[in-house]
Amino acid sequence: MANILVIDDEQSIRKLLTLMLKKENHDIQTACDGKQGIRMAKELSPDLVITDLIMPEKEGLETIREIKEFNPDIKIIAISGGGVVQPEMYLKMAEKIGADHSFTKPVDTDSFLSAVNQLLEC
Ligand SMILES: [Mg+2]
Structure with a gap:
């Protein structure tokens, strides 16, 4: 079990993500924006x-940059449906900044969960 x-x-x-990850027996907390997310990550x-x-x-x-700055050990997965540009652009930037994996929304459940498990192993 991991804390996510x-x-x-x-x-x-x-x-959706909470349900998906709870099924895998993980403990899930949620935040609705980066500000709250950073506070909770700390x-x-x-x-x-x-x-x-x-x-x-x-x-x-x-958010990714700040979290990696105060704790580089926290693994990060970025997800995006895109905005004014294609999601791939944002996701590539996210990986450059420190995200360990990235997925476009809607996430493919199988590959998403296998990325989660892989990150939690190492
Ligand atoms: Mg959004």
């Missing part, structure tokens, strides 16, 4: 953070 923090401004995505020291990229308050790229 899900950061996304869309409630439906938070719910408090909880999760094993893994899954973060959306386009969010109010503080967007995902900045």
Whole structure:
């Protein structure tokens, strides 16, 4: 069992990911924007953070950078449905900044869960 923090401004995505990860017996906490996400990451020291990229308050790229800065051991998966540009652009940037994996929304359950498990093993 791992502690996972899900950061996304869309409630439906938070719910979906929570259900998916709870089935795998992980402990899930959620935050609805980057600001809250960073605060919770500091408090909880999760094993893994899954973060959306386009969010109010503080967007995902900045969130990833800050989390990796205060704790480089926290694994990060970025997810995005894109915005004014294709999601691939954002996701590539996210990986450059420090995300260990990235997925376009809607995430493919199987490959998403295998990335989660792979990150939690190492
Ligand atoms: Mg969003």
